Amino acid sequence: MSIDYSEKIPNNVDLAGDRKLQRALESWQPNFLNWWKTMGPAVPTEDVYLRTAVAVGREGWAHFDHVPMDEYRWGVFLAERNTDRRIAFGEQKGEPVWQQVPGEYRADLQRLIVIQGDTEPASVEQQRRLGETAPSLYDLRNLFQVNVEEGRHLWAMVYLLHAYFGRAGREEAEALLHRNSGDIDSPRILGAFNEETPDWLSFFMFTYFTDRDGKYQLGTLKESAFDPLSRTCEFMLKEEAHHMFVGTTGIDRVVARTAELMREHDTDDIAPHGGIPLDVIQKYINFHYTVSLDLFGSERSTNAANYFTAGLKGRWQEERRKDDHVLTEDAAHIDVVRDGEITTDEVSALLALNHDLRREYISDCETGLKRWNRVLEKGGIGRRLYLPHVGFNREVGLFADHHVTPKGDLVGADVWEANRDRWLPSEADKTHVRSLMRPVYEPGKISGWIAPPSKGINEKPVDYEYVHFP
Amino acid sequence: MTRELDDLILRLRANERELGTWVIRTKGEVEDALAFERVIARYSGEDWLVNEIRHYFKRVLKRLDVTSRSLIALIEPGSCFAGALLELALACDxxxxxxxxxxxxxxxxxxxxxxxxxxxxxxxxxxNGLSRLASRFYGDDDHVAKLRQETGRRIDAAEALELGLVTDAPDDIDWEDEIRILLEERAALSPDALTGMEANHRFVGPETMETRIFARLSAWQNWIFVRPNAAGPDGALRRYGTGRRADFDRRRV
Structure with a gap:
């Protein structure tokens, strides 16, 4: 299915034939552009080598070219419709999917879409100043690619709000532009999206761990019985893959450079040599991984159960699972803290759906760790990186009231506080990482704390001029 | 019209118990409605037939007030919710x-x-002895007095919304979806809980002998909680927190 670029707002949802949608989106667009100008990337550029979605089919969906960023063609694209699609789970399993919002679920669906939508512009805001310290033009280009696509994901959610939720939806769409990351009066909805992304190590960690949460959330919404939501998320997942690529390969390159410096200087303390010590990388992993775990919500959740039963939000790869997809008779185990010990409880499988999704996420995260440890191994370094225990540093869910070490030991508040700086990035660590953040804007050159990428974007060489400055 | 409406209410109440939502529309000339009303007012008290008609309409409106169905008024172009007929809309939830x-x-x-x-x-x-407007704006006599000054003139949607006379005034862009979703939303809720909520919203303030028997006290929360839709094995209270949806008996009582 192709996207109509002759339109003011590129789309494949027949915007031209939908007067209602036109009116709503066209009045929202100037506000979006205004938001992009004030809250989007702070570094002025002439144009950037960007990927733009041009079709939603399997083949050749994207087009690459130098584009001035505020002329990026944000638009509304849904994956192709499967006219035979049926609800795959919950009470209404087997019935045709919904093309309209059932009144019964209006409030819940709207909430789910608003929460998802709120994260998209939030990350653009969090990453606003990063361009000022990009380690290379290649990385700068990737940052901007992530930013414009998060912007488009905002469009995707706003489309749903405008097209299906009436006046309330339009009000929510406006509010998405009015809340701002870290704003004291009107912050973004989820905690992780009010954290700063002050340096590039944080950015890579964010795109690896936090965007990966996004992938899993989108994956559950892709299963939704509300077909337009499902199709929207399916297409977003395609773009999201690149964001995680940026994170995975970004950390690859940091680890590779760290290993190189360690070998070169025969020491773990490579900070004086302009590198990021392995301990600091581990602490960054500890932090970003755990705040991302919080995004999955409580392990035991009635909301998640209700969403599943109603058909609003499925499980990761719902249709590939071999069970009854109704889950009323199934049980699951979740971690709990009882009598000073971490143990497990059996609960109804319906109530443990957040836990189920988080488990999928964790095993996906582990593949990154394996990758980075291979880099260390190849670099001749004996030490390894790891994921901390799920109970470590949690503010949401069953571990929120407990202090757990990265190894998974239950400790008192005093022990935890005393070791905090050993486990999480300390002020000194952050200051050091920040001190390394100096921009390198010369094509083919790269900052000293990170290894160069193995190849460029879209078959272009690494020293290609990905970004032009005015 | 009054007789037909009365008949319809009784038929639907007795025979169509699963029809939990009634939508009330009117069609006609606003001027005709007001002219008819002037005749009633002119001869009220002196002509027995006019008196009977007035009381009959009063009783039919009261029937609506104590009907355990969700009542929704749709006020569209070509309708004639004026004066006495506006009471039909005001009787709605x-x-x-x-x-x-x-x-x-x-x-x-x-x-x-x-x-x-x-x-x-x-x-x-x-x-309860109050007019529907006085019930709607109970405790706000100033607003009722203000509304009284608005009699006789045509009030459009935006103004009606501002005066608190309607729940919402969607334009053509939203109308269809809002109405569809509103009706579906209501239909999904527990019929008993709706009966209780609606009775409580319709009757405010003073209790009279009549309301003690027919109005909100007949649908008090203790009644809702012991009904099978709440306390039964598939009821809302028993299913709460399990992630499973309650299974309601849709018949209104």
């Missing part, structure tokens, strides 16, 4: 008034309008 015209409609004539008249200020009291 929600009133939706179209702001402007629907695109597919002819767009001729006037957009939806309502008219307040003397009839809305005590001619047809509810079981």
């Amino acid at each position: 929600r009133q939706y008034m179209l702001d402007g015209f629907l695109e597919e409609d002819s767009q001729e004539g006037e957009p939806a309008q309502i008219v307040l008249s003397e009839s809305n200020f005590g001619t047809f009291p509810m079981g």
Whole structure:
């Protein structure tokens, strides 16, 4: 299915034939552009080598070219419709999917879409100043690619709000532009999206761990019985893959450079040599991984159960699972803290759906760790990186009231506080990482704390001029 | 009209117990409605037939007040919710008034309008002894007094919303979806809980002998909680927190 670029707002949802949608989106667009100008990337550029979605089919969906960023063609694209699609789970399993919002679920669906939508512009805001310290033009280009696509994901959610939720939806769409990351009066909805992304190590960690949460959330919404939501998320997942690529390969390159410096200087303390010590990388992993775990919500959740039963939000790869997809008779185990010990409880499988999704996420995260440890191994370094225990540093869910070490030991508040700086990035660590953040804007050159990428974007060489400055 | 409406109410109440939501519309000339009302007012008290008609309409409105169904008034172009007929809308739990015209409609004539008249200020009291407006704005006599000054003129959707006379006034862009979703939303809730909520919203303030028997006290929370829709094995209370949805008996009581 192709996207109509002759339109003011590129789309494949027949915007031209939908007067209602036109009116709503066209009045929202100037506000979006205004938001992009004030809250989007702070570094002025002439144009950037960007990927733009041009079709939603399997083949050749994207087009690459130098584009001035505020002329990026944000638009509304849904994956192709499967006219035979049926609800795959919950009470209404087997019935045709919904093309309209059932009144019964209006409030819940709207909430789910608003929460998802709120994260998209939030990350653009969090990453606003990063361009000022990009380690290379290649990385700068990737940052901007992530930013414009998060912007488009905002469009995707706003489309749903405008097209299906009436006046309330339009009000929510406006509010998405009015809340701002870290704003004291009107912050973004989820905690992780009010954290700063002050340096590039944080950015890579964010795109690896936090965007990966996004992938899993989108994956559950892709299963939704509300077909337009499902199709929207399916297409977003395609773009999201690149964001995680940026994170995975970004950390690859940091680890590779760290290993190189360690070998070169025969020491773990490579900070004086302009590198990021392995301990600091581990602490960054500890932090970003755990705040991302919080995004999955409580392990035991009635909301998640209700969403599943109603058909609003499925499980990761719902249709590939071999069970009854109704889950009323199934049980699951979740971690709990009882009598000073971490143990497990059996609960109804319906109530443990957040836990189920988080488990999928964790095993996906582990593949990154394996990758980075291979880099260390190849670099001749004996030490390894790891994921901390799920109970470590949690503010949401069953571990929120407990202090757990990265190894998974239950400790008192005093022990935890005393070791905090050993486990999480300390002020000194952050200051050091920040001190390394100096921009390198010369094509083919790269900052000293990170290894160069193995190849460029879209078959272009690494020293290609990905970004032009005015 | 009164007789037909009375008949319809009783038929639906007795025979169509699963029809939990009634949508009330009117169609006709606002002027005719008001002219008819003037005849009633002119001969009220001196002509027995006119008296009977007035009391009959009063009783039919009271029937609506104590009907355990969700009542929704749709006020659209070509409707005649004026004076006594506006009471039909005021007896409803929600009133939706179209702001402007629907695109597919002819767009001729006037957009939806309502008219307040003397009839809305005590001619047809509810079981609690108050007019429907006085019930709606209970404890806010100033607002009722203000509304009284608005009698006789045509009030459009935006103004009706501002005056608190309608629940919402969507325009053509939202109308269809809002109405569909609203109706579906209501239909999904527990019929008993709706009966209780609606009775409580309809009857405010003072209790009279009549309301003690027929109005909100007959649908008090203790009644809702012991009903199978709440306390039964598939009821809302038993299913709460399990992630499973309650299975309701849709028949209204």
